Amino acid sequence: MGKDTFDAGISVLRPRGMMVLFGAASGPVPPVDPMVLNHGGSLYLTRPTLAHYAAEREELLWRAGEVLGGVADGSLKVRVGGRYPLAEARRAHEDLEAGGTTGKLLLVP
Numbered sequence: 001m002g003k004d005t006f007d008a009g010i011s012v013l014r015p016r017g018m019m020v021l022f023g024a025a026s027g028p029v030p031p032v033d034p035m036v037l038n039h040g041g042s043l044y045l046t047r048p049t050l051a052h053y054a055a056e057r058e059e060l061l062w063r064a065g066e067v068l069g070g071v072a073d074g075s076l077k078v079r080v081g082g083r084y085p086l087a088e089a090r091r092a093h094e095d096l097e098a099g100g101t102t103g104k105l106l107l108v109p
Helices: 006-011 034-039 057-073 086-097
Strands: 018-020 044-046 080-085 104-108
Touching: 080 086, 086 104
Parallel strands: 018 044, 080 104
Antiparallel strands: none
């Protein structure tokens, strides 16, 4: 979630555990002292960006195929947190920005 959950997230990692930051709904994480990772037990911290994992079209298609294949065969569950009529797209965006939603939001034509 970002700055609001970072410290708690680091504190529950086991030695050599990894924290992956993706998104920052509660704001950006302040700069991290590398000694925090040392004291936690040689922890790993990464901030991936999709562009670095799908730099070429072939890789994007491969990764998308893996994800969509998992959804299709049921091994990857997608939680739908809300459905909104397309005419209420503004309300869906407002709910999303307010942080009161979970899962995916669908706009239904």
